[in-house]
Amino acid sequence: MAEMRCRKSAALEGEAAEESRSVAAEEEEERRESRGDEDGQEERVQPSTRKSAAASWLQSVLRMFFGAMAAVACGMLYAGYLSGFHDRKFWFSSRQELEREASFPGGSGLYYHYYKRLLAAPSFSSGFYELTEDNGTVSGRTINAVERLFLYPELITSFLYRVTGSQNRVEPVSFYLGSVFGLQAVCVSALFVCSWALSGTCVAGMLAVSWFVINRQDASRVEQGVPLRENWALPFFSWQVAALTGFLSRSTGSASEMFCYLMLSACSFSFLLLWELGHYFLFVQGVCLVLLDSLDLVPPRKTADVYRAYLGSLVLVYLAQFQNASLLSSPLLSLLIGSVLARYFQRKMKMRMKVGRLGARVMKLLQVHLVFSCVFTCSFLVKKLLPASGADFTLQLLEAKLGLNSTADFVTNFLLCQEALRAPGQDLFLRLTQTSLLPFYVLVLTVCLLSALQVAFRRLSGRPISSSLRLEDGRIAEQPAVAYHLLHTLLLGVLTLLFDGVKYLWTPSVCMFTAFGVCSPDLWMTLFKRLRLKSVHPVVLSLILSTAVPTIIGFSLWREFYPRVLAELADLQEFYDPDLMELIAWIRSQAPAVFAGSPVLLGTIKLCSGSVVTSLPVYSDLDLLRRTEDTFQVYAMMSAEDVYKRLAAHRTAFVIVEESICSDVQLRTGCRVKDLLDAANGQAARSQMDSFSKHGRFCQEVKMNYSPYTNYFTRVFWNRSYHVYRVNPVISFQY
Numbered sequence: 001m002a003e004m005r006c007r008k009s010a011a012l013e014g015e016a017a018e019e020s021r022s023v024a025a026e027e028e029e030e031r032r033e034s035r036g037d038e039d040g041q042e043e044r045v046q047p048s049t050r051k052s053a054a055a056s057w058l059q060s061v062l063r064m065f066f067g068a069m070a071a072v073a074c075g076m077l078y079a080g081y082l083s084g085f086h087d088r089k090f091w092f093s094s095r096q097e098l099e100r101e102a103s104f105p106g107g108s109g110l111y112y113h114y115y116k117r118l119l120a121a122p123s124f125s126s127g128f129y130e131l132t133e134d135n136g137t138v139s140g141r142t143i144n145a146v147e148r149l150f151l152y153p154e155l156i157t158s159f160l161y162r163v164t165g166s167q168n169r170v171e172p173v174s175f176y177l178g179s180v181f182g183l184q185a186v187c188v189s190a191l192f193v194c195s196w197a198l199s200g201t202c203v204a205g206m207l208a209v210s211w212f213v214i215n216r217q218d219a220s221r222v223e224q225g226v227p228l229r230e231n232w233a234l235p236f237f238s239w240q241v242a243a244l245t246g247f248l249s250r251s252t253g254s255a256s257e258m259f260c261y262l263m264l265s266a267c268s269f270s271f272l273l274l275w276e277l278g279h280y281f282l283f284v285q286g287v288c289l290v291l292l293d294s295l296d297l298v299p300p301r302k303t304a305d306v307y308r309a310y311l312g313s314l315v316l317v318y319l320a321q322f323q324n325a326s327l328l329s330s331p332l333l334s335l336l337i338g339s340v341l342a343r344y345f346q347r348k349m350k351m352r353m354k355v356g357r358l359g360a361r362v363m364k365l366l367q368v369h370l371v372f373s374c375v376f377t378c379s380f381l382v383k384k385l386l387p388a389s390g391a392d393f394t395l396q397l398l399e400a401k402l403g404l405n406s407t408a409d410f411v412t413n414f415l416l417c418q419e420a421l422r423a424p425g426q427d428l429f430l431r432l433t434q435t436s437l438l439p440f441y442v443l444v445l446t447v448c449l450l451s452a453l454q455v456a457f458r459r460l461s462g463r464p465i466s467s468s469l470r471l472e473d474g475r476i477a478e479q480p481a482v483a484y485h486l487l488h489t490l491l492l493g494v495l496t497l498l499f500d501g502v503k504y505l506w507t508p509s510v511c512m513f514t515a516f517g518v519c520s521p522d523l524w525m526t527l528f529k530r531l532r533l534k535s536v537h538p539v540v541l542s543l544i545l546s547t548a549v550p551t552i553i554g555f556s557l558w559r560e561f562y563p564r565v566l567a568e569l570a571d572l573q574e575f576y577d578p579d580l581m582e583l584i585a586w587i588r589s590q591a592p593a594v595f596a597g598s599p600v601l602l603g604t605i606k607l608c609s610g611s612v613v614t615s616l617p618v619y620s621d622l623d624l625l626r627r628t629e630d631t632f633q634v635y636a637m638m639s640a641e642d643v644y645k646r647l648a649a650h651r652t653a654f655v656i657v658e659e660s661i662c663s664d665v666q667l668r669t670g671c672r673v674k675d676l677l678d679a680a681n682g683q684a685a686r687s688q689m690d691s692f693s694k695h696g697r698f699c700q701e702v703k704m705n706y707s708p709y710t711n712y713f714t715r716v717f718w719n720r721s722y723h724v725y726r727v728n729p730v731i732s733f734q735y
Helices: 002-090 097-102 109-120 124-132 145-149 152-163 172-199 202-214 229-249 255-274 278-294 300-320 331-352 357-385 391-401 410-416 426-434 437-460 480-498 500-519 521-531 538-570 578-589 599-609 622-635 640-649 673-680 698-704
Strands: 594-596 654-658 713-718 722-727
Touching: 002 172, 002 202, 002 538, 097 109, 097 578, 097 599, 109 124, 109 145, 109 152, 109 172, 109 599, 124 145, 124 152, 152 172, 152 255, 172 202, 172 229, 172 480, 172 500, 202 500, 202 538, 229 255, 229 278, 229 300, 229 480, 229 500, 255 278, 255 300, 278 300, 278 331, 278 357, 278 480, 300 331, 331 357, 391 410, 410 622, 410 673, 426 437, 426 500, 437 480, 437 500, 437 521, 480 500, 500 538, 521 538, 578 599, 578 722, 594 599, 622 640, 622 654, 622 673, 622 698, 640 698, 640 722, 698 722
Parallel strands: 594 654
Antiparallel strands: 654 722, 713 722
16 A cells, blocks of 8 residues: 555656646747747837838938028029129129229229239239238338238139139129129028028028018128128128037037037138128127026037137138237137136136035136136237237227217227218118018017026026927027027127127128027927916917918018019119219329329229329228328318328328318218318317318318419319319429
């Protein structure tokens, strides 16, 4: 019995072991099947994921392609429009060479004169050397025309004209004008790209371009004078702003960020090289970055990288401009030095003492104070060490403009009376309102400004920076690029209220910023978050308005202004000054001589005749401005002997008296040349009645043809607008 029980228990144990092995085998098989199912699912999911990634990549490439094509198309259409408008306005294609040259307004033809000289030289290198040692332009002076007049646009254009072999295909003047109009196309494309990059839609780019074209009277100076330095430089500034926008928007370390940074550096260098006032506007840009950095609205590393680009551009331009001393007194250089010192002291203070979150914020705000203290300190030191740099005169001009110091100096008051340095009239804001630009700009500016104040308060209270923003957050100013454009357009707007010439930078910025705002769902979402809208879902309404509002604006602009733009192309304007052409013909018939007159007229004379002149229409050179003051004494209440001495000091052979300046009877006094001279000569109290003066006004008395005026001057040519007098080399006393 015991043996049977043992066998039975052994059999039971064998069956149990067999059952356990079978169960384990079944579980293993189930696991294999489950893994096989999972592998099958992964194999099925991976192709779908790859397909969606490929589709999104293809969609982004197509979006980029069509957006770039739209930007290029807008630029080309605008360039074609400018070319047609210029030809219709001046009848340019049907005129002779002399009449074409005389049509350059405002003395801007002086720059084209140097372009002609470069093409007439045997080689480019010899022409370049002649301009650096120019003794045939200003009487009694050998000047470096490339340095004084910033002639790199003419150097580059003449070099391209030679290299491309355009001598037998394109006229020199057509190649020159085409280069400027092509740069205006580049400017328009930059506005398109910048607004598109901020909003994410091409509709914003097209709306920005539309506003720019309609308001081009206040957005570009190309119609006032094609060769002006601004028309060459501002397209590069537009692309510099677009590159800075992309640099602030891109993630750190990405290839797109590096591309934007390289473009930023190249455009900053070009902007400084082509315009003598470029460093002032990069200084404004740098101030924006300092303020945004203090509020943590822009990453500090990116701010430092932009400053490095500024510094590198300044050094290269300083070398290219033959060590121009004005760049050493630039406020941009002082700002860069101040920012470096502020960061150094801030780093030392953090190492020596432990500061909390509040202390770090206080140090950030103190950094701003330290930067601007260094700016004023460096400017003061440069003024003392380099008196020839012009820093002292610039400060004097600014003090007079702000009303901090009154002066009777002719040069200061003459510059302040120039249109670019005057305060803008109310018609500027009326024109911007009629095109619907200003009302929408105020809306976008208000929403972004309130959002920026909220974001700044969050930063100062120590709240962390959001790594990713959603549409539902409604904080549009938390984007670094948006915060930069908000502050930049504000500072440019303040400067526009003081100087009318700044509007040519402010208006394009307003066009771009406003187009971005009305096309961005983030702006409408930020507005609805402020209004606490609950009746309709704010996200849906934001998406609807970001499409509907630009569509309505675009349709209204097309309906009202498109016929006007086409009518301007169809309008044939007549531009012909027979008195000026008669004067130039007489000057060309004379032997080479030195002519004195107003700077604008002398610029035209230099272009059309090549004669030596006493001054030039260059308002950034103090020496030339002092020469202009001596020449303008023919409109002052001064004796014939004193006028003769001033003109003879500049080796003047002929002086040209313009009837429009001598007989200027405009009701608003104070900016007439006669009034400025009377104030500078201490005759302001007697300027209303010439009979109280010891001497009559020279330009009127010399027409009487009596002694002692005939002893010093002899009239040799006259018409309705101009009187030309020979400065007698030997004084003849006639009674």
